[in-house]
Amino acid sequence: MGTEHILGLATGTIFGFLLQKGRVLRFDKQVGALLLKDMTIFKFMLSAIMVGMVGVYALQAMGAISLSHKAANLGGLLLGGALFGAGWAIMGFCPGTSLGAIGEGRWHAVFALLGMLVGAAIFAELFPLMKSTVLAWKDFGKVSLPDVLGISPWAVIAAFWIVSIGMLAWFEKKGL
Amino acid sequence: MRLVTSDGGWNPYLGGALVGLLAIASAYATTKWLGKTAYLGASTTFVRAAGLAEKTIAAERVSANEYFTKEKVRVDWQFMLVIGIFLGALASSLLDRSFKLEAVPPLWEQYFGPSIAKRAVAAFLGGAVAMIGARLADGCTSGNGLSGLMQLSLSGFVALAMFFGVGVATAKLVYRRAE
Numbered sequence: 001m002g003t004e005h006i007l008g009l010a011t012g013t014i015f016g017f018l019l020q021k022g023r024v025l026r027f028d029k030q031v032g033a034l035l036l037k038d039m040t041i042f043k044f045m046l047s048a049i050m051v052g053m054v055g056v057y058a059l060q061a062m063g064a065i066s067l068s069h070k071a072a073n074l075g076g077l078l079l080g081g082a083l084f085g086a087g088w089a090i091m092g093f094c095p096g097t098s099l100g101a102i103g104e105g106r107w108h109a110v111f112a113l114l115g116m117l118v119g120a121a122i123f124a125e126l127f128p129l130m131k132s133t134v135l136a137w138k139d140f141g142k143v144s145l146p147d148v149l150g151i152s153p154w155a156v157i158a159a160f161w162i163v164s165i166g167m168l169a170w171f172e173k174k175g176l
Numbered sequence: 177m178r179l180v181t182s183d184g185g186w187n188p189y190l191g192g193a194l195v196g197l198l199a200i201a202s203a204y205a206t207t208k209w210l211g212k213t214a215y216l217g218a219s220t221t222f223v224r225a226a227g228l229a230e231k232t233i234a235a236e237r238v239s240a241n242e243y244f245t246k247e248k249v250r251v252d253w254q255f256m257l258v259i260g261i262f263l264g265a266l267a268s269s270l271l272d273r274s275f276k277l278e279a280v281p282p283l284w285e286q287y288f289g290p291s292i293a294k295r296a297v298a299a300f301l302g303g304a305v306a307m308i309g310a311r312l313a314d315g316c317t318s319g320n321g322l323s324g325l326m327q328l329s330l331s332g333f334v335a336l337a338m339f340f341g342v343g344v345a346t347a348k349l350v351y352r353r354a355e
Contacts, residue, residue, distance in 0.1 A: 001256075003209050008253035011202045012260020015195065015216065019261065020268035022191030023183055027281035034340075034347035044192035045322065051196025052326035056203060065203045065213045070314045072330040080312025081338025087306025088339065089346035091299050092281060094317040095310060096218035096261055098303075103265030106278045111296040115303025120219075120226035122304065123311040127243035130312060144328045156328050168189075 016100045025100040027092035027109075034089050039176040046164045053160065057153050069144055075137035076130075091115065184272060199326060206253065214253055215327070217319030219310040221258045223247045287351050313338070 001009075019025050024041045032038030059065045088094060091112045093101055098116065101109035123130075146153040179187050199216050206214035227249030231238045238244050269275035280295045288294055310316040313335050315324065321339065324332020 004253045005251070005256045007205060007209060008256030009260045009263075011198065011205075011216075012257035013264040013267070014198055014260075015257065016261035016264025016266075017268045018191050018195050018198065018264075020265040020274070021186040021272075022188050022195075023181065023185035023274075024188070024191070025265060028283040031281075031283055031347060031351065034343045035351060036344065040188045043188040044195070045317075047189045047192025048195040048199065048322055049325045051193045052199040052322070053328065055196070055200030056326045057328075059200065059204060065207045067327050067329075068213055068215060069327060069329040070320065070324060070331040072334065073314070074334075076312045076314060077331060077334045078338060080309045080314070081335050082342045083309025084306050084313060084316065084335075085309070085339045085342030085344075086346045087302045087304070087309055088317075089343045090302030090350060091306055092284070092302075093299075094218070095222055095307065096258060096316070096318045099218075099258055099262040100265035103262040104269035105275045106281070108279055108281065108292070108295055108299065111299035112303040115300035116219075116222050116307040117226045117229065118300075119304035119307030120222040120311065121230055123308045124223065124226065124241050124243040126308070127241075127246075134312065140330060143330050145330050145333055146328055148330055153328055160325075160328075 015096075016103060019097060019100050020104055025093075025097045025104060026106065027101070030094070030097070031089065031092045037176070039171045043168060043171065046168060050161055050164055053157050057157065067144070069142040071142050072140035073135055073138070074140065075134040079134050087119075184274060195322075196326075199322065210253065215319070215323035216257070217254055217315060217323055218258050218261075219307065219316040219319060220247055221255045222307055223311065224249050224252070224255055283351075287353065 022040070022044045023029060024044045029038060029040050033041045056065070060067055093109055093112045095116055098109045098112045102113065144153065146156045149156070177187065179190065181187065203213050203215060206212065223243070224247060227238050227244045231249065238249060279292050280290055284295055313320060314331070315335060317339060320332050320335035324335060
């Protein structure tokens with residue numbers, strides 16, 4: 001194992017530990033959120049994003065890290081996003097959390113894991129077709145929301161914090 | 177607000193904030209030691225794992241495949257990260273005794289009964305569809321959701337809106353209580 005592998009394993013182990021402590025790995029929590037009955041995973045994700053965006057943009061401003069946007073490919077995001085959403089609701093796990101769920105003994109997540117491996121192999125076969133159709137439709141490139149809006153990233157971060165805090169306060173008030 | 181939830185877990189705001197700090201530290205560490213900033217993600221690893229598995233039965237098919245070639249079938253930083261998620265969850269659940277062997281999720285059982293076969297088929301098909309979607313969107317809830325939004329990527333906002341929008345609609349259709 002080289003540095004790359006040790007670093008990945010260490011980071012992943014802490015990530016898995018925190019996901020398990022937050023109790024967000026479970027089928028019941030994931031589907032509970034999609035049924036809008038238990039907002040634990042929203043609270044967890046939003047908190048991670050709110051903290052993360054401040055650090056990421058601060059470090060980027062200091063030149064310590066670089067951003068790595070994914071391409072805003074409209075066809076891929078709309079169709080792929082829809083397929084992911086539908087599959088997620090039925091499977092009850094995301095790719096990363098399925099491994100964590102198996103770790104905490106929920107071994108039925110193995111079936112989800114196998115399905116995802118087969119899905120990945122199917123996609124590899126479909127890729128040439130997708131590239132010339134869905135993915136060829138409209139690509140806005142590797143851009144950020146502040147780039148598109150022409151404003152400072154810190155304005156977007158401030159707005160994100162305000163909206164998120166409002167939403168989280170509402171969840172708490174409703175006891176979700 | 178309580179620091180420990182009724183099921184013995186940590187407050188989700190605390191756990192989430194710590195994941196945010198981990199993502200920042202990880203971006204810094206990968207830049208410093210690997211020379212390239214890496215963000216948390218998971219779904220590309222499934223392509224690499226599928227490629228590694230397929231290689232054992234049809235090596236030529238894998239090496240001739242454009243997508244496997246593009247994503248490079250190898251055990252990389254993210255591959256180890258995904259293995260780490262398993263180990264971290266195992267350690268955490270053993271330490272606080274929340275580890276539990278479970279054949280069918282309790283919520284699933286409420287709607288569809290205790291059949292393992294039924295759950296297995298649904299999870300397998302749902303998993304296949306979700307992964308095809310994640311690869312089309314170039315990322316899952318981690319890569320597009322967490323990491324994309326942290327970087328304020330346009331793709332992250334669109335992807336997460338689709339994930340949750342369609343996820344909520346599908347859940348509403350699928351999980352109906354038997355009359």
